[in-house]
Amino acid sequence: MQARIYRLYTNLNKLYGAQKWWPAKSPFEVMVGAILTQNTAWSNVEKAITAMRKQSVLSPAKILALKHDELAALIRPSGYFNQKAKRLQIYSDWFLSQGGLRGLSKIETTRLRTALLGLHGIGPETADDILLYALDRPVFVIDAYTRRLFSRCNLIRGDEPYEELRLLVERSLKNQTQAMNEFHALIVLHAKEHCQKNPVCNGCPLTRSCQFYKNSRKGE
């Protein structure tokens, strides 16, 4: 099973090449993006990030200095703006209290993950986005695309707990941070650029018609 997951990774890598995620200019911007993209199309998140950059508020101190309503108005295009404004301020406050990137770099990964999950508004996927793409820790991100793709490739049932899938993939990738970084990026790319746009593929990995899907199934 782990070998098949690893092969899925190498197949995607051959198909698309290195992605060099996350699309952001700084680790803190990755963190902001991770919160804003919760159940939201990335195109909408970009509008919010752009608005924040235009106002020069892409830093924890600036985010905390804003009133709730001001921040909510800025990030309006990303949806759930009231929730997310609150989450961004709670996160920024915590980030500063930990001594910023310096401080976080001194905390062991498992402890850090637990701390992140303790924050209001930070669930497993958001925490793992932050750990992997902002802090370069060997943690894999499980999202809806991953579940669907793995399920359609008969690698999993689909209803496994988040934690079980995360550990499975991490083992499959031999705990290599760079591979985890690329694999998740490739899965998202495949879903967006191939499955959602390619008329031949017609919604893969939600259908059986995709060439890629056939190559990744049991029995080849």
Place this chain on the structure above:
DNA sequence: ACCCAGGGTCATA
């Protein structure tokens, strides 16, 4: 007009 997107929290049983 309808569907859903790179989730998470909270109330209820």
Place this chain on the structure above:
DNA sequence: TATGACCATGGG
């Protein structure tokens, strides 16, 4: 522990 309601915009 397991569902369901709720949050909200913008693009297809």
